[in-house]
Amino acid sequence: MFAFLIVQLGIVQILHGEAAQKEIERTEDTTTANPVPRGKMYDRYGRLLVDNKPLYSITYTPPKNVQPSEKLDLAEKLAQYIDKNTDKVTEWDKKDYWVMQNREEAYSRLTPEEQELSSKEQYYAVIEKVTDEDIKEINENKQVLEILAIKRELDQAPALTPHIIKNQNISEKEYAVVAEHLSELPGINVSTDWEREKVYGETFANFIGGISDHGDGIPREKVDYYLSRQYSRNDRVGESFLEEEYETVLKGQKELIEHVTDQSGKLIDSEVVREGKQGKSLKLTVDIELQEKVDKIIREEMKKIIDKYPRNKYLKDGLVVMSDPKTGEILAISGQRYDHEKHEFTDQSYRVVYDAHRPGSAVKGATVLAGYDSGVINIGSSFYDAPIKISQTPEKSSYITLGHVNDLEAIAKSSNVYMFYVALRMGGDYTNYRYAQNVPSKVKDSDKTLLELRNYFKQFGLGVETGVDLPYEATGYKGDSPNPGLLMDYAIGQYDTFTALQLNQYVSTIANGGYRIQPHLVKGIYNSSSDNGLNSLYKSIEPKVLNQIEMDEKYINRVQEGFRRVFQHPNGTADHVFNSKSYNPAGKTGTAQNEIYAPNAKGEIEKVADVENLTLVGYAPYDDPEVAFSVIVPNVGLESGDGINLQIGSRILDAYFDLKEERQKNGISINNEQENNEND
Template sequence: MGNDKKKKTHLPFRLNILFIFVFALFSLLILQLGVVQILNGEEAQKEIDKTENTNSKLSVPRGIMYDRYGRIVLDNEPVRSITYTPPKSGDTASERLDLAIKLSEMIVMEDDLEVLQDKITERDKKEYWYIEDSKNAEDAKERLTTEEIEELDNGEQYNEMLNRITEEDYNEYDWDNKDLLNLVMIKKELDQAYELSPHVIKNDNVTEKEYAVVAEHLYELPGIDASIDWNRTTTFGSTFQNFIGRISSSNEGIPGDNSNYYLANGYSRNDRVGLSGLEQQYESELRGLKEEVQYTIDKSGAVVGMETVVDGQSGNDLVLTIDMELQQQVDKIVQEELEAAIKRDPYKNRFLQDALVAMIDPQTGEILALSGSRYNREEGTYSDESFRVVYDAHAPGSAVKGATLLAGYDSGVVNIGTTINDAPIKIADDEPKSSWTDLGPTNDRRALEQSSNVYMFKLAIEMAGATYRYGEPLYNFNWDSFRTMRNYFNQFGLGGETGVDLPFESTGVVGQNSQAGNLLDIAIGQYDTYTTLQLAQYVSTIANDGYRVRPHLVNEIRKSEPEKTKQGPVIKSFNTDVLNKVSMDDKYIERVQHGFIDVYSKGTASTYWGSKASEYKMAGKTGTAENDIYENGEFKEATENLTLVGYAPYDEPEVAFAVVVPRNGKETGSPHHNIGKRIMDAYYNLKEDRAKNGVNQDLNEDEKEEQEEE
């Protein structure tokens, strides 16, 4: 009994110790909580509420383009757009799939089943199989060996897993199901987005209903936005489209080969940029100032707010030198005359496919029209391929003889009035070389009028310091004469850059074979090749008293205006840019000008032009270059490059042109003259109409309205 009583007295004591210990622990815990709440509570709450501000730039409408008379050529069309902006912390493939599932119930990417199926690749199907079911992902990873998992990084492992997914695997899904294909298309677009950079999911044919439904459910679509985007639209259809150029699509973004340049200049990876033509050349002006938005992001990476910190500014507008009405007429003329030439003799003209034209103001360098038509024999159709005016080079024939004669004057081998007997020449064992007929004693001016080859041959021989005897080689030939002759030609823009404001232009092809006879061929335009634009600059230089001016397609850069019919203030004007003055005495240039007048009034062009030559006060030069066609080393057909250069009026030139019709069948008509006459008719008819209109067409729309009111 005594022992039991002793045990009972010890038990409460031990419990008391335990209770005191527990009480002490709770007291310490409460104290710590108090310290946190009272002393550090505000700081802790700040950490919980901590957010991060990140800026992003949104696209604005690009600048538009007007022709020289204020007509809109290129415009922006607002379109409804569905975009996705990933969070800064990134998102997972499964999160994007969940988002795609929700979005697929609201928008249709493509209604045509076959089109959808064409757009979904095998990789897309494999990725969907992999991500749609976690068991599939586990299965795919089990197909990798231990060594592969250890040696390959995550990206390499993923690609290898995809490689081992079979057709049998992903075909467990019904790929004829439009709903499934639509879902995968949306997921594909979401995967291409970059963090905090709006990526267009759909902006083609977003219906009003789709736009409204998405906008209404943005709260459950993280990163998705319903906004207004812009598409380029042309007012004159395909006219001049080759030189307007194109911009990348929202899916293309900035070109990868120049991505560092664009990113360094404030672009986002999915920004649309100019890829060709004037869109590319004037990208920095047309792009505008992007709207800058500040996103507020919480710790989880979700966007919880946004604020515009920099208002966007539409891109600057371009006023072109092109007369779109003239351009349309020239395009029509070129195609019609090409078609007529082919029909005139389908057999001999079976290699004829192009006709090219460049029209320019010789005094200012303003390009008025650039046109090119090509015939597709397989399809029997004609297409606008005016870019060939700048990028294709052809042997021009006698059209360049003005430059040859001026080279002879300046080098001292001929002078004004120098007479040479035009009779066939023969060098060693080569075939005799002659003019179109034996002209007999011929002076320099008549050599242009009647297009004497022999005059130019003998001039070139003299420039080379060579001794000529019929049937023998050229003795003491100076091989530097090739460089000398080409240097003279370069002064006119032949064989060099014209300086046109485009991203790229061809400079022609310089022959590499330095046989003596080839110098003679250069002198008559039968060896080196030049573009149609180079020929237009060449004849413009002669028309402009030896001053070579830079051809250009843009006259002004103007600030954009909300009302498009009113052009904004001028930011920059492109005045006449003289590239060089040819190194010849003015009296020699004047002599060639007179020879060019003779060509149209009584020479090789007079038969074709008749009274038009005097009516328009024409001057210029014709050209024919042999262009035999070979296929696999076998001769097929003897053809000719037909060329014509001209300007008018010869006493105060305001328009110059070059026409090139390559590979025309021999003796099958004169399409180059037909084109030349008709484009000059079009030019002067439009000029007369505008004069009758009583409105100065060089004014902008506001000024025209004021003048009309007066």
């Protein structure tokens, strides 16, 4: 029995002793999550827009309970092998380093009262006593500053979680040298990280958006939101536009690793418990080839006006949205800004959803429809277009006296006076109107009439959110003065302001027969991409109807005919540009008066210029619309616009139908992804 027990004890000690001791010392299992490459983005024809560019990366995975002195020692060693940008090194970092190097002298500065404080409070008191003279040598020593920059990154690394120390501009030599010395750099590793690469440069880059920088992690204002969704503080997340809106789709499934530590916090073992998976990819609604052409057209047409009228310094922006009016899919969305001092353009397409402008006569379709539905006019109703004046308001008129006009002629010729009568009749009995008369006693309160008219406009998306799949969009400015004169201004688009995206939704609603459809930039979500393009479909984004216009279909048909006459009838305001087009277009022009104000030498705000906003909305073909568009060119000089809105509208429609014809010849269809990928 003794012999047997001795043999068994020997087996336990010799063969299984080490494993048994580890099991005894095991104290805690900790799971960490390693990030994976984000999902890619493609245009509607499967062309790659956003990729993941691999980068060399140096990371630090700290054990538990690592001491500041250990991190400083590691930073000093690592600084021998890599260069590190020192821009983020703070005064606090420098003072902290000086205290660590001169601890005895630093703490000798404490007063007897301060020596009674807690260790933490003593430390803060010591830091406060470090002078500029103390850290002067640190400021002048580049090598020390690099050590501090590295230590700063080491300090930010959560226990047992890889944290990027450097992945920008790492040379092959740095990567190789660090890899060679890993044995003397505890916690340091070399790996591959990813950087977002926008394949088409500036084109559509605004709406792709951005992600947080390396080392910055989750934005402070959203920490709670992301931590509650199992993110780590140092995770890079989408910060704007599509990267932010579809963050949870693009981020992918992290790799989970379980770490086992002993009583001292030393790592005993690690095991992958879940493989990582790249984020899902987005197939966008945008046609990147059309987008490039639209960007170029806006710049070319703006440059013509800028070169011809160099004194007009207020013309800066050209805004365009093109969409499918039946589905809400955005085909192209562009905003180009001109810098008069640098004489160059920049892509600022976000202004399409953020900047609101007076639209002018482009909204008259909504005014006429409000008149029909409220019963103040009928199909064929006519008024005499001549200057109109109500007591205590300025005279108002159309651009010329048009005489008798019916509803179709009012749209085609863009009669302001016709719209004035619609608004005034919605407010009361104006059948016996006389020039300069007082407001009749039967008239409703102007604020109620304005509210009623606004409610009609909202049905088309004017003055409300369009619902586009972006984190934020503007809804425009609402004036707060409801007097009769401003009520008439509202009816012709001279009061409230709207975005180019709102105007696009408005004209799309008219084009498709009265359905306000949510615009969207993502067509489908696909499983993790391979090198060969899109993978299998995970989720399709279907058209969403936000509301249907609550009025008789014949009224919408009547306004559609009015829009057709604007573009194709001899009396139409855009007939001279669009009447020869083979794709049968329809739409509405707009001109809105605007004023530019700026501070004078005394700091007082004064008007410095009278300008115009030139707008255009439309769609084609008239009888079966497949593309709708909106154009806004704000702050064009008076009489110096040269129909830039019409020229842009004409050229972008030409571009759309030319591309369509070319693709039909080549057999390319957005519904045949495999064929598209092969063609690409």
